[in-house]
Amino acid sequence: MTGARSDTTAQGDVRSLLELRGVEASYGPYRALFGVTFSVPEGSAVALVGSNGAGKSTVARVVSGLVRAKVGTIRFAGHDVTRWPAWRIARAGLAHAPEGRSVFASLTVEENLILAARALGGRPPSGALDRAFSTFGQLAARRHQLAGTLSGGEQRMLSLAKVLAVPQRLLVVDEASFGLSPAVVDEVFDTLRMIRATGTSLLVVEQHLDRVLSMSDRAVVLVRGRVAAEGTVADVEPAIERLLPAHPQWSA
Amino acid sequence: MSLFLSYLLPGIPYGCAYALMAVGLVLTYRASGVFNLAFGAQAFVSAVIFSIALHDGWPGWAAFVVAVLLASPALGLAMERLLFRYTRAAGPLVKLVPALGLLIAIPAVTQMLVGTATRLPSSLVLQPWKVYFHLASTPVSGEELSTTVITVAVVAAFALVLRSSGLGLRMRAVVESPRMAELSGVRADRTSAAAWVLSSLLAGLAGVLLAPMYSTVASSNFTALLVAAIAAAAIGSFASLPLTLVGAIGLGIAQQLLAGYLPSGTILSSGLRPAFPFVVLAIALVAGRSLRSAEVRDPLASCDPPVHAFRAPARMTEVAVGSRAFTTLAVGMLVATTLVLVPGNWEFVFTLGVVLSIIFLSITLLTGMGGQISLGQAAFAGAGAFTAGQLAMHSVPVLGAILLAGVLAAALGAVVALPALRLGGIAVGLLTLSFALLATNVLFLYPWAGNGATGLTVPRPTLGPISFAGNGAFFWLSLVFLVVLAGAVKLVQWGTTGQELAALRGSERGSAAIGIDVRRLRVVAFTVSAAIAGIGGALYASLQQSVSVNDFNYQFSLVYVVVVAAVGVYSVGGAIEAGVLYAVLMQLTSTLSSRFSSLLALVFAVVALTYVRHSEGVVAYAKAWVLDRAEQLTRHLQAPPLRSAGAPGMPAGSGTARAQDGHPASVRDRADHPEVGAGGVTAGRSESQDLHATPRSHG
Ligand SMILES: Nc1ncnc2c1ncn2[C@@H]1O[C@H](COP(=O)(O)OP(=O)(O)OP(=O)(O)O)[C@@H](O)[C@H]1O
Numbered sequence: 001m002t003g004a005r006s007d008t009t010a011q012g013d014v015r016s017l018l019e020l021r022g023v024e025a026s027y028g029p030y031r032a033l034f035g036v037t038f039s040v041p042e043g044s045a046v047a048l049v050g051s052n053g054a055g056k057s058t059v060a061r062v063v064s065g066l067v068r069a070k071v072g073t074i075r076f077a078g079h080d081v082t083r084w085p086a087w088r089i090a091r092a093g094l095a096h097a098p099e100g101r102s103v104f105a106s107l108t109v110e111e112n113l114i115l116a117a118r119a120l121g122g123r124p125p126s127g128a129l130d131r132a133f134s135t136f137g138q139l140a141a142r143r144h145q146l147a148g149t150l151s152g153g154e155q156r157m158l159s160l161a162k163v164l165a166v167p168q169r170l171l172v173v174d175e176a177s178f179g180l181s182p183a184v185v186d187e188v189f190d191t192l193r194m195i196r197a198t199g200t201s202l203l204v205v206e207q208h209l210d211r212v213l214s215m216s217d218r219a220v221v222l223v224r225g226r227v228a229a230e231g232t233v234a235d236v237e238p239a240i241e242r243l244l245p246a247h248p249q250w251s252a
Numbered sequence: 253m254s255l256f257l258s259y260l261l262p263g264i265p266y267g268c269a270y271a272l273m274a275v276g277l278v279l280t281y282r283a284s285g286v287f288n289l290a291f292g293a294q295a296f297v298s299a300v301i302f303s304i305a306l307h308d309g310w311p312g313w314a315a316f317v318v319a320v321l322l323a324s325p326a327l328g329l330a331m332e333r334l335l336f337r338y339t340r341a342a343g344p345l346v347k348l349v350p351a352l353g354l355l356i357a358i359p360a361v362t363q364m365l366v367g368t369a370t371r372l373p374s375s376l377v378l379q380p381w382k383v384y385f386h387l388a389s390t391p392v393s394g395e396e397l398s399t400t401v402i403t404v405a406v407v408a409a410f411a412l413v414l415r416s417s418g419l420g421l422r423m424r425a426v427v428e429s430p431r432m433a434e435l436s437g438v439r440a441d442r443t444s445a446a447a448w449v450l451s452s453l454l455a456g457l458a459g460v461l462l463a464p465m466y467s468t469v470a471s472s473n474f475t476a477l478l479v480a481a482i483a484a485a486a487i488g489s490f491a492s493l494p495l496t497l498v499g500a501i502g503l504g505i506a507q508q509l510l511a512g513y514l515p516s517g518t519i520l521s522s523g524l525r526p527a528f529p530f531v532v533l534a535i536a537l538v539a540g541r542s543l544r545s546a547e548v549r550d551p552l553a554s555c556d557p558p559v560h561a562f563r564a565p566a567r568m569t570e571v572a573v574g575s576r577a578f579t580t581l582a583v584g585m586l587v588a589t590t591l592v593l594v595p596g597n598w599e600f601v602f603t604l605g606v607v608l609s610i611i612f613l614s615i616t617l618l619t620g621m622g623g624q625i626s627l628g629q630a631a632f633a634g635a636g637a638f639t640a641g642q643l644a645m646h647s648v649p650v651l652g653a654i655l656l657a658g659v660l661a662a663a664l665g666a667v668v669a670l671p672a673l674r675l676g677g678i679a680v681g682l683l684t685l686s687f688a689l690l691a692t693n694v695l696f697l698y699p700w701a702g703n704g705a706t707g708l709t710v711p712r713p714t715l716g717p718i719s720f721a722g723n724g725a726f727f728w729l730s731l732v733f734l735v736v737l738a739g740a741v742k743l744v745q746w747g748t749t750g751q752e753l754a755a756l757r758g759s760e761r762g763s764a765a766i767g768i769d770v771r772r773l774r775v776v777a778f779t780v781s782a783a784i785a786g787i788g789g790a791l792y793a794s795l796q797q798s799v800s801v802n803d804f805n806y807q808f809s810l811v812y813v814v815v816v817a818a819v820g821v822y823s824v825g826g827a828i829e830a831g832v833l834y835a836v837l838m839q840l841t842s843t844l845s846s847r848f849s850s851l852l853a854l855v856f857a858v859v860a861l862t863y864v865r866h867s868e869g870v871v872a873y874a875k876a877w878v879l880d881r882a883e884q885l886t887r888h889l890q891a892p893p894l895r896s897a898g899a900p901g902m903p904a905g906s907g908t909a910r911a912q913d914g915h916p917a918s919v920r921d922r923a924d925h926p927e928v929g930a931g932g933v934t935a936g937r938s939e940s941q942d943l944h945a946t947p948r949s950h951g
Pocket residue numbers: 027030031032050051052053054055056057058059099553554555556557558928930943
């Protein structure tokens with residue numbers, strides 16, 4: 001695991017798309033991250049796992065610029081984005097589907113997609129909406145419905161559809177399968193695989209450990225705001241067994 | 253037919269002016285959730301700049317560029333950057349108070365800068381009074397022509413730009429969740445700044461176009477205009493620009509038609525016509541959809557650290573005792589000096605402070621405790637004052653009249669609360685504002701009510717052999733009223749109703765979900781609050797011994813809210829401090845020159861601007877600050893502090909270290925951070941805390 005870490009944090013490694021080094025973050029007086037260091041190689045899928053409150057969502061927020069890193073650096077696609085505002089990071093090709101509701105409830109399905117396509121790709125690229133709607137048939141039927149009235153699963157699909165509409169370099173998904181029925185969870189993971197097949201790298205926060213580990217190349221284990229283990233899935237699996245003993249019970 | 257047209261046509265330019273303001277209101281509301289009541293004041297500033305520039309011999313286009321294209325947008329941008337961008341995630345009261353503060357401050361400051369000399373307004377492109385042509389034998393003046401053409405063109409252009417550039421879509425996204433908009437690559441800051449700049453442009457344009465319709469450039473004209481604009485925006489559900497335009501023009505026309513056709517000299521023309529815009533506003537609010545309490549929460553609000561609850565933390569015993577002793581001493585000295593040492597008019601001033609405190613208590617109860625915004629408290633106070641006056645005229649004993657005044661005001665409060673039941677947040681405020689406007693412009697003018705500007709005389713009360721005619725005796729009487737009412741409000745606060753009100757303030761839906769009868773609770777809150785305001789108003793009338801509509805102008809309702817919110821709306825003490833402070837400041841400024849007579853309004857407006865950061869109230873904040881320091885000092889004197897306690901990365905045990913220093917840590921923590929229960933981790937307010945500092949249970 002230490003070996004895996006040293007090869008990705010080596011200086012000038014052009015192959016890592018996202019790289020966190022010594023990142024610390026706080027919510028007001030409350031510290032949530034302590035010297036978090038790991039990276040996401042270009043083209044890979046990385047699982048970010050840890051128990052509740054370990055700081056997984058905070059890592060996702062720091063990466064996408066929603067929460068400022070107090071200490072440390074974050075590099076994305078060759079830029080130091082540590083001090084960049086969230087919109088700039090998004091335009092550089094980093095999509096973040098936050099946990100919980102992640103669509104605009106007061107906009108229609110179509111408006112949600114147009115907004116993302118427009119802000120990220122200038123004019124909505126022709127075919128962006130078609131691409132999204134052809135993948136998600138059930139959304140096409142509801143294109144003029146307010147997104148807030150969609151079911152939880154449909155809202156998840158919509159937030160992933162935004163990424164499909166305008167291809168991104170990295171997708172950070174936070175608990176995409178939370179509260180979904182097993183069949184829909186399968187659908188979400190199929191979609192993530194599909195997104196990855198279009199060339200988008202993934203950083204996946206997930207509680208369904210078996211599912212996420214089976215689709216990932218690498219994994220990062222977070223324990224109380226610190227990286228406890230990082231490396232290829234095979235390397236890290238024993239550490240996960242040790243650090244997250246409850247895990248068989250979590251995976252569906 | 254031509255008679256009809258001659259009534260109808262002049263209504264169109266008025267309607268157009270309403271439309272410009274209304275579209276601007278909708279824009280800022282859509283983009284930042286702020287209902288910008290300072291809009292009328294912005295229009296006024298542009299009109300003043302324009303007319304001064306023309307007076308100084310500037311060419312018309314240059315004056316226009318400076319007044320409309322530069323000054324007004326700059327003002328709007330400053331408002332957004334300095335104030336309203338910090339209120340995005342805040343509740344309706346925090347969004348409202350700064351706007352109200354500016355509504356009071358901007359005309360006051362302008363007046364201080366350019367003096368009060370009346371200026372003749374001047375028109376933009378065409379000669380205002382020249383008749384250019386006749387439409388069905390109705391003369392059409394340059395003023396009417398330019399206003400209409402410019403408005404329709406500008407509103408159409410706005411609607412087009414909002415649609416085709418996607419700005420409208422971005423604005424709607426930003427107002428729901430600025431963070432999620434940023435995740436989609438939208439520059440949330442720019443989007444809301446753009447909305448403020450554009451809407452301020454409309455305010456400036458409205459000001460310059462409208463100025464010639466009035467004989468002088470006075471800020472009150474523009475504030476009155478705002479009401480019609482709000483009504484038009486409500487017709488468009490605060491969303492649709494075309495509907496807003498149609499509503500505004502319809503309103504302008506309807507007003508002129510009413511003026512023409514209603515038989516003059518009857519109650520219809522003297523009552524219905526002036527009341528029309530307020531009634532339309534009330535109906536549009538209640539019947540409309542969008543302002544009902546269907547606010548969508550920002551799903552990413554959890555990125556912010558928890559906010560402190562508006563609850564006084566438990567203090568160290570030494571500090572608590574000390575501050576109580578200090579307060580008792582201060583109040584005692586104040587009362588003593590009032591009664592013994594100071595000259596007669598100071599006695600009067602402090603009595604006024606006590607009476608105002610009673611009126612302000614009504615805001616503490618309704619807004620502070622129940623979270624219901626009311627912009628009509630002065631009207632309830634006025635209703636109480638006039639009831640007392642009328643009853644006293646019919647030889648009811650004055651003390652009884654004061655109590656009955658409370659009863660009548662309570663009834664009015666219930667009547668106003670009923671239509672407000674369907675509304676939430678700012679809409680309740682607008683509804684009560686339209687009630688206040690109705691009261692000051694129509695109701696209070698009738699001889700059976702307030703008897704217009706002449707007013708009523710109200711004697712000082714007597715109780716058997718005791719007369720309260722003297723200022724000293726009346727002071728004691730008011731103090732008794734204040735103590736009883738403040739005690740009653742405190743009892744409510746501590747009781748079940750207080751808890752239910754606190755729940756209502758937090759979330760109306762949540763309250764309903766845990767079985768609170770939200771409708772009954774709101775009616776009760778409005779009724780009790782109006783009763784308190786009514787008693788306060790009656791006492792006010794008896795103190796002054798005469799009362800007229802000018803004492804309870806609707807603008808006072810706005811001033812009251814700003815004052816109480818700025819001092820501290822969440823505690824009974826705040827109302828009393830606000831009352832005394834307001835009375836004393838009013839006395840101090842009344843001795844200054846006339847140019848600075850608006851200084852008082854200015855002081856409070858500036859205080860209100862700091863409200864964005866200290867929404868618990870500026871005085872309340874200062875007190876907490878002083879007590880914090882006192883506590884630090886006491887602790888320092890008692891024992892050297894344990895420096896390492898609570899430092900980042902401290903493992904288990906940091907909690908107990910804190911608990912050693914004089915007070916149980918758990919008590920403080922619960923009061924400070926009610927929503928963070930991170931596994932029993934203790935949390936100080938200023939130290940960095942390791943969230944993961946609980947003992948390891950595994951690994
Ligand atoms: N807005 C906030 N204010 C204060 N503390 C916060 C805030 N948001 C998160 N935290 C704290 O930061 C720590 C990490 O939270 P985070 O949401 O990143 O955990 P997580 O790993 O995503 O947990 P989960 O699996 O439950 O989603 C937690 O202890 C949490 O209580």
